Amino acid sequence: MSAPDLHVEDVPRPLAGVGSLADRVFRGVSRGVGVFVLVVFGAIGLFLAYQALPTLSRYGTSFFTESDWSPELDKVGMSAVLVGTFVVGLIAMFVAFPLSLAAALYITEFAPNGIRKTLVAMVDLMAAVPSIIYGLWGFWLLQPQLVPIAHWLHQHFGFIPIFEAATDPDAPAYAQSVYTGSAFVAGLVVAMMVIPITCAVMRDVFAQAPVGEREAALALGATRWGMIRTVVLPFGRGGIVGGTMLGLGRALGETVAVLLIISVAFDVKIRILENGTITVSSLIANRFGEATAAQLSALLTAGFVLFVITVIVNTIAAIIVSRSRSGAATEI
Amino acid sequence: MTMTAAPPKSPSSSAPPEKERPRRLRGRTLDDKLSFAGAGVASLALTWVVYGKILPFYGFVGFVIVWYVVFLLMYATVTALSSPRPVVVDRVASAIVHAGAIVVGIALISTVLYTFFRGFLVTLHPNFFADDMAGVRPQAPLDEGGILHAIVGTAVEIGIATVISLPFGVATAVYMVEVGGRLARVVRTVVEAMTAIPDILAGLFVYTVCIITLGWEKSGLAAALAIAVTMLPIIARASDVVLRVVPGGLREAGLALGASQWQVIRHVVLPTARPGLATALILGVARGVGETAPVLIVSGASTFLNFDPTEHTMNSLPLYIFIAVRSGQPVFIERGFGAAAVLLTLVLLLFAVTRWLSRPRV
Amino acid sequence: MSTAPTQEMYIQPPPPLPRHASLATLEARAISAWFGERKVLDRVSLTMKPGQVTALIGPSGCGKSTFLRILNRMHELVPSAQLAGEVRLDGVDIYDTGRRLTEARRQIGMVFQKPNPFPTMSIYDNVVAGLKLTGTKVRRSEKDALVEECLIKAGLWREVSDRLRSPGGALSGGQQQRLCIARSLAVRPRVLLMDEPCSALDPTSTRVIEQTIAELAHEVTIVIVTHNMQQANRVSQQCAFFLAEHGTPGAIVESGDTQQMFEAPRDPRTSDYVNGRFG
Numbered sequence: 010m011s012a013p014d015l016h017v018e019d020v021p022r023p024l025a026g027v028g029s030l031a032d033r034v035f036r037g038v039s040r041g042v043g044v045f046v047l048v049v050f051g052a053i054g055l056f057l058a059y060q061a062l063p064t065l066s067r068y069g070t071s072f073f074t075e076s077d078w079s080p081e082l083d084k085v086g087m088s089a090v091l092v093g094t095f096v097v098g099l100i101a102m103f104v105a106f107p108l109s110l111a112a113a114l115y116i117t118e119f120a121p122n123g124i125r126k127t128l129v130a131m132v133d134l135m136a137a138v139p140s141i142i143y144g145l146w147g148f149w150l151l152q153p154q155l156v157p158i159a160h161w162l163h164q165h166f167g168f169i170p171i172f173e174a175a176t177d178p179d180a181p182a183y184a185q186s187v188y189t190g191s192a193f194v195a196g197l198v199v200a201m202m203v204i205p206i207t208c209a210v211m212r213d214v215f216a217q218a219p220v221g222e223r224e225a226a227l228a229l230g231a232t233r234w235g236m237i238r239t240v241v242l243p244f245g246r247g248g249i250v251g252g253t254m255l256g257l258g259r260a261l262g263e264t265v266a267v268l269l270i271i272s273v274a275f276d277v278k279i280r281i282l283e284n285g286t287i288t289v290s291s292l293i294a295n296r297f298g299e300a301t302a303a304q305l306s307a308l309l310t311a312g313f314v315l316f317v318i319t320v321i322v323n324t325i326a327a328i329i330v331s332r333s334r335s336g337a338a339t340e341i
Numbered sequence: 342m343t344m345t346a347a348p349p350k351s352p353s354s355s356a357p358p359e360k361e362r363p364r365r366l367r368g369r370t371l372d373d374k375l376s377f378a379g380a381g382v383a384s385l386a387l388t389w390v391v392y393g394k395i396l397p398f399y400g401f402v403g404f405v406i407v408w409y410v411v412f413l414l415m416y417a418t419v420t421a422l423s424s425p426r427p428v429v430v431d432r433v434a435s436a437i438v439h440a441g442a443i444v445v446g447i448a449l450i451s452t453v454l455y456t457f458f459r460g461f462l463v464t465l466h467p468n469f470f471a472d473d474m475a476g477v478r479p480q481a482p483l484d485e486g487g488i489l490h491a492i493v494g495t496a497v498e499i500g501i502a503t504v505i506s507l508p509f510g511v512a513t514a515v516y517m518v519e520v521g522g523r524l525a526r527v528v529r530t531v532v533e534a535m536t537a538i539p540d541i542l543a544g545l546f547v548y549t550v551c552i553i554t555l556g557w558e559k560s561g562l563a564a565a566l567a568i569a570v571t572m573l574p575i576i577a578r579a580s581d582v583v584l585r586v587v588p589g590g591l592r593e594a595g596l597a598l599g600a601s602q603w604q605v606i607r608h609v610v611l612p613t614a615r616p617g618l619a620t621a622l623i624l625g626v627a628r629g630v631g632e633t634a635p636v637l638i639v640s641g642a643s644t645f646l647n648f649d650p651t652e653h654t655m656n657s658l659p660l661y662i663f664i665a666v667r668s669g670q671p672v673f674i675e676r677g678f679g680a681a682a683v684l685l686t687l688v689l690l691l692f693a694v695t696r697w698l699s700r701p702r703v
Numbered sequence: 704m705s706t707a708p709t710q711e712m713y714i715q716p717p718p719p720l721p722r723h724a725s726l727a728t729l730e731a732r733a734i735s736a737w738f739g740e741r742k743v744l745d746r747v748s749l750t751m752k753p754g755q756v757t758a759l760i761g762p763s764g765c766g767k768s769t770f771l772r773i774l775n776r777m778h779e780l781v782p783s784a785q786l787a788g789e790v791r792l793d794g795v796d797i798y799d800t801g802r803r804l805t806e807a808r809r810q811i812g813m814v815f816q817k818p819n820p821f822p823t824m825s826i827y828d829n830v831v832a833g834l835k836l837t838g839t840k841v842r843r844s845e846k847d848a849l850v851e852e853c854l855i856k857a858g859l860w861r862e863v864s865d866r867l868r869s870p871g872g873a874l875s876g877g878q879q880q881r882l883c884i885a886r887s888l889a890v891r892p893r894v895l896l897m898d899e900p901c902s903a904l905d906p907t908s909t910r911v912i913e914q915t916i917a918e919l920a921h922e923v924t925i926v927i928v929t930h931n932m933q934q935a936n937r938v939s940q941q942c943a944f945f946l947a948e949h950g951t952p953g954a955i956v957e958s959g960d961t962q963q964m965f966e967a968p969r970d971p972r973t974s975d976y977v978n979g980r981f982g
Contacts (some may be wrong), residue, residue, distance in 0.1 A: 035603035036520055042509065043516040043528045046573070050535050057476075111441020122782050130696060135449050137624075137692050138685070140630025141659050145666060145681055146452040149459075156400050161403065179563045201448055208445075221819035225883065229890055230488075231836035232431035232808030239836060243823040255537065263541025264634040265663065290541045290634065297638055298616060305553075312545045315741060316538070323537045341350055359736050361787040364798050366779040371800070427805070456774035651944075 018250035024183055053333040054316055062308035063303075069336015072310065076277045078266070078292065087289075087311055090277045092262055093192065094288040100196025100281060101260040105203040106253055110206065113211035127319040129212070136205035144269035147198030150268065152189055157199065159282045174283040189274035199263045199272060207256035210330065214248025215241050254326035258319050264290035289315040376419045376432075383413035400509040409440060424444035453685065460682025463675050479673040488680050490646040491661035494561060497650055498657055499629050501565035502572055507622055510576030517577075519606055529581065535574035543570040543597075544635025552639060561647070561655030564640035570630050572625040579624050583617030584610065620695050627691045631658035631684065658684045704835040720729035725794050726753035727772065727893035727924050729811070731930050734788035735952070736769055736778065743769055745952040746788070750941050751894070752950035755926045756806055756916060758935035758961065761945030762981065766953025769927045770945070771896050773963065774926065775811040776804055781893040786858075792893065809837050816899045818879035820886070833890035849889060857885035857920075858915045877908020884915060897921065901934065913938050932977055936965055944973050 065072060068085060075086020077253050092113050111332040176187040218241045226236040242249075269287050273295060274285025300308055388408040413436060420429045463469060476488035488586035513532065517525045547567040551557045565577045587610050595620025611618070641654030642664050658680055729751040731973040739932055744766045759767045772778040774790055774941045776797060797807040818830050829950075830850045841849065850867070854860040859881040863874070871882060880900060887895060897916070901909040916925060916938050929935050932941040935942055943958035957964060957973045968974045975981055 014581075025771060031601045031603055035601070039516040039520050040524070041511040043520075043525060045575070046509065046513045047524075047528050047531055050531050050574075053538075053542065056546055059521070059543050067511065083436050091397070111438045112445045114438050115442035118440075119435065131446070131449060134692055135445075135629075136687075137627045137688055138449075138452065139633070139659060139688060141631065141633045141662055142456055142681055142685055143452060146455055146661070147677070148666075150451065158402060195670050201452070204445060204448075207357075218817070221815060221817050224777065224813075225821070225886075226832075226836060228775060228808055228815075229814040229833035229836050230805045230885065231460065231833075232427045232805055234431040234434040235836045238819060239832065243821075244464050258537050262537075262541070263539045264539065265637075265659075267506050269663075269666070273893040290539055293541055293545065294634055294637055309545060312542050314878070316542055316982060319537065319539060320534055323534055326618075327533060340937070361733075363737070363785045363787050364786070365800060366786060366798075370803075424803075425835065425838045428803075430838075 010093075014224050019045075054313075055319075057309055057316055059311035060306055061313040063078060064306045064310040076275055076297070078287075078307075080301070082124055085304075087314065089277045090287050090289050090292050090311060091314070092277045092279070093286040094290075096192045096197060096281060097196045097267060097286065097288050098194060098257055098260040101199035101203050101263075102253060102257050104197055104200040105207055105210045105256055105260075108200070109204050109207035109211060109252070109256070110249070112208045113215055114237065114241075116208075116212055117215040118233065118241065131203050131250035132208050133213070134200070136209070140202055140263060140266045141269070143198055143201050145268035146208055147201075147263045147266060148269050151198065152194050155194050156185050157190045159191065159193060160185075163188075163282055171279050171281050173280050178333060187284050188282055190270060190273070190284045190286075193268045195286065196281070199218050199260050202263060202266065203260050207252040210248050210252030210255060211245065211248045214245040214252075214333075218244040234237065247330050251330030251333070254322055254329065258322040258326065261288075261322065262315065262319050264294050267291045272282045274326040358556065368417050372423065372648065376423075376499045377635040380412055380416035384415050385413050386409055394669070396487055401511050413437070414702075423439060453631065453689075456678065456681050458687050459675075460678035460680070463679030463680055469676075469679060473644065473646040477644075479668055480670045483672060483675065488560070488658070488661055488676070488683065490643065491656045491658045491680060492644075492683070493646060493648060494657040494660075497648065498561050498568055498640075499626060499653065500541040501562065501650060502629050503622070503626060505566070505569040506572040506576055506625060509619070510573050510625065511618060513573075513577040513579050514580035514584055515606060515611075517581050517616050519602065519610070532574050532577050536578055538571075538574075539634075540632055541634040541638070543567050544638040546570065547635065548639050559639060559654050561640055561650030564636045564655065564657065565650060567635035567639050568629045570673045571632055572629045575628055576621050576625040578662055579621030580614075580618055583614045583621060585619070615685055616698050620699050623695045623698070627695075628689055630687060630691070631659055637663065658687075706729075710803050713947065726922075727810075728753050728977065729761040729894050729924055729926070730771070730791045730794075731774065732789045732791065732818045734770065734773055734786070734790065734920050736766070736773060736787075736912055737783075737785040738781065739785075740784040742952040743953045744773075747945075747953070747955050748788075749955060749958060751924055751926050752923050752941060754921060755940040755941055755945065756920050756927060756939040758780065758803065758939035758945050759928045759945060760930075760935050761953075761976070763930070765945040765947035767945045768898055769953070771813075771898055771926065771928050772951075775813050776807050796920060799970075805837065809833070810892055811896060812887035812890065813898065814880070814883050814887055814894045814900050816902055818883050818903070820871035820878060820879050820882050822870065824871055824881060825868045826850075826871050826929075830885050833886055837890060841888070853885040853888045854882075856888055856915070856919060857881040858911050859885060870905060875908075877904045877911065880904060881913060884912070884919075888919075892923060894926065896923045897925065899928055899930060909934075932965075932979075936961060944970075944976060946972060946976075 064085070068075070072086055073091070074088055075084060076089035077084045078084070078090070079084060112132065116125060116132070120128055139293070160175075160183055161177060162172050163174050163176075167174070168171045168176060174187055176184045222240045222244075223236055226239050231239065268291040271287065271291060272285050273285055273287055273291070276285065289311050293312055296304070296308060353427055359639050361417075375611050385654050388411050392407060411434060416436060417429055417433050420432050437512055457624065463483060466483050466487075468484055470492070472485070472487035473490035474486045474488075513528065517532075533639055544567045547563055547570065551563050551566065552559065557563055591609050591613060595609045596602070602606070606673055634690055637660060640657070640660070643654040643656045647653050662677045662680045662684065665680065666672045668674065668677075721848065729746060731749045731751075733821060734785065736749045747766075747770055749757075759771065761767055769778060774788060778784050778786060786798070790798060791829065792807070792810060803974065813820040821832055827850055830853055831841075831846055833839075834846075834849075836905055851860060851864075854863065859878060862878060863869075863882075871879070874882060880903075884895075884900075901912055904912070904919070913934065919925060921942075927935075940959045941959065944956045945953050946956045947953035957968060959968045964973060965977050968977060
């Protein structure tokens with residue numbers, strides 16, 4: 010065998026070019042589609058921002074401090090709307106988080122093997138049901154059940170500000186309508202829409218908890234819950250937090266169900282049991298019909314603010330999930 | 342000293358000396374069953390006695406809640422008497438997890454059942470599916486009028502939305518998976534963000550662009566566009582996942598035969614992914630069918646049958662339901678529930694098709 | 704004659720750290736195992752003597768690991784798994800329905816083929832993880848002494864004594880495996896099962912672990928599954944040769960004194976295997 014020829018240089022050589030015309034056309038068209046989609050979605054944000062300019066320049070920062078929404082009086086502000094949006098969103102998360110966690114743990118750890126697939130299908134089905142159907146269920150079935158509970162909360166915990174309401178709870182025939190159309194009821198209905206999203210993410214990460222660590226815990230004599238607490242939950246931390254934030258993003262943007270339930274009231278308040286609240290999306294849907302051009306700009310500004318908030322929350326959620334130990338392979 | 346076992350007998354030769362009896366492995370011990378049952382019965386009895394009389398609660402839901410809390414306390418106490426702490430924690434945690442899952446199950450099932458229960462009678466009227474509401478007053482009895490215009494409207498709008506969003510969605514997914522690159526990663530991030538956008542904002546966008554800037558009338562076409570904007574990210578993301586699962590070896594085999602990239606995609610990748618792509622489409626359609634908020638904004642709610650998306654307003658199922666149930670007229674509300682039952686059936690059917698399509702193939 | 708489980712066995716919590724628990728005999732009687740319809744073990748009986756290392760050898764797929772997992776009730780984690788026969792720890796059947804499952808697992812510990820320390824815990828917390836999981840209360844001063852003792856026995860103390868609070872996942876493979884051994888020892892098991900503990904490790908770590916096994920044998924009864932015949936010869940005093948021929952369930956062909964099995968096996972198949980003619 011001859012020795013390597015030392016006169017020839019050991020340098021990488023350029024490889025042949027891009028390929029046929031068909032390939033180049035394909036890649037060009039494909040890239041074009043991608044760019045188009047990017048433009049369309051970017052345009053949503055830009056358009057909303059553009060339309061928001063007249064309103065913001067007109068009202069300035071008072072747009073965020075004013076609570077009233079009376080365009081005819083030239084008083085428009087988002088403070089009540091923003092507070093209401095977050096109150097409803099937080100109530101929804103407060104209810105949805107433990108329920109999603111329980112459902113996800115049940116599906117991955119406790120459910121008998123045969124019904125696991127059915128349960129997963131049920132949760133996915135929950136995500137597919139249109140929000141208007143949940144709105145109907147919430148208004149006609151759930152709300153009447155919640156009124157006594159709201160009344161009880163007011164009666165016994167009314168000293169806590171969020172449970173206060175403008176009525177006398179100890180009157181023998183208490184005013185039922187005060188407890189309807191409240192952030193509390195709306196939050197619970199929105200929770201229904203959030204649970205399948207959060208549960209799906211949590212379920213994904215729990216299922217990926219490494220079998221070796223599970224067996225190690227069991228072999229030490231741990232009970233099932235001990236194993237879950239030591240192996241599954243720490244592993245799934247990223248999914249739990251990320252899934253929750255994703256659910257929050259959804260809760261903040263829910264429109265129809267909220268609209269069907271609440272009575273519109275522009276007060277900055279945290280009394281969740283009391284009748285009357287407002288969120289950004291329900292504001293837009295509600296006031297859209299009679300909006301003049303200027304009023305429309307105000308609504309679009311509100312929409313833009315919602316857009317920014319939702320994008321931020323969802324981006325944080327995506328980052329948390331993808332950077333966690335469990336999230337590397339999870340799709341949200 | 343070694344012991345040698347006889348060589349294993351083959352199954353056909355002499356029968357084993359005695360039949361082996363498998364052990365019970367995973368059943369609950371007697372202790373498990375008794376403490377659970379005991380705590381359950383005792384807490385029910387206790388709650389029954391004191392509820393409403395001594396405790397300041399009332400109502401059925403309250404009863405169940407109190408019973409559950411008492412049950413947990415009793416269960417924990419009984420277990421603590423005979424078992425170490427980890428077992429107590431395990432049992433209580435298990436009871437809590439089961440309860441949470443049951444609550445979620447009840448919520449879902451009650452939603453579905455309630456909608457069907459309330460809407461069922463209305464759907465028995467044949468005119469419900471055959472007529473529209475033109476000329477019918479809202480409080481007219483149920484044998485007049487129907488939701489045909491809403492059904493047609495939904496069909497037309499979804500049809501147009503699908504024609505727009507399906508090719509773009511799949512093409513975007515093809516771009517993200519097959520071509521790739523830095524820009525593709527940006528596109529993927531944006532698509533993911535867009536799946537979570539509140540639907541009303543999509544409606545606002547179409548309203549601003551089409552109706553204000555371009556001066557269109559409120560129409561079915563505008564609604565279809567708004568629906569397409571919400572469907573597109575879902576189809577794109579679901580297709581993205583499906584295409585990524587296609588094994589790289591298939592692509593390599595195609596290329597090794599001398600095919601161009603587009604040929605490989607067209608003849609190998611897409612056909613392989615076809616069931617998954619169908620699922621992606623149906624997921625998008627299921628979402629589009631239920632869209633209320635954007636439709637509320639950009640398409641007026643007509644009462645007459647209208648096949649033309651570019652002329653006049655067009656109604657659709659979710660919009661019809663929304664207006665009906667908010668009208669305050671009892672008969673109209675019942676019609677709304679009937680339409681809700683139809684919508685829910687449609688979604689369930691679509692969902693069942695998705696499940697059937699993605700069944701494991703032999 | 705069986706000993707009925709007495710009242711004490713499942714009312715009291717596990718006794719806190721007896722200094723030198725008496726050595727236990729583990730006896731398997733007529734163990735048969737199935738996965739669904741497929742039978743994988745046929746009437747295997749073996750007595751694992753106290754204070755000795757028993758090695759289970761044989762080619763892959765003959766049921767050695769399944770048998771090992773039956774000894775500490777890990778077999779039943781697989782949904783389709785079934786089992787017949789008895790496993791007796793000091794005369795008491797661990798599969799008795801009155802016995803608590805987690806107690807059996809605590810008394811019969813296991814070290815796995817792939818080291819699996821808990822990554823979110825520090826080295827210190829990993830060692831005492833078993834105590835936390837079984838709800839055994841230990842005073843803080845005793846805990847420190849326990850950690851040191853277990854790490855010394857596992858042959859890891861010198862290397863990690865200065866960084867007990869650093870994460871358990873940051874060690875090398877051999878160190879992780881020794882950490883897992885220390886963790887298993889902390890709950891004071893009567894028996895320690897080891898499923899090919901060195902197969903994923905380099906020769907140096909293997910040597911350290913074999914040394915650890917030799918020292919541990921005086922305190923705990925050890926059962927080790929190994930593919931490596933030379934290792935079986937090095938570490939064990941008793942040996943059992945498993946074989947599953949052509950679709951039949953696995954069974955023990957020959958068992959007994961290690962030296963005798965290697966030098967003068969009685970069964971020709973044993974002789975073939977230990978001389979490397981197959982497997």
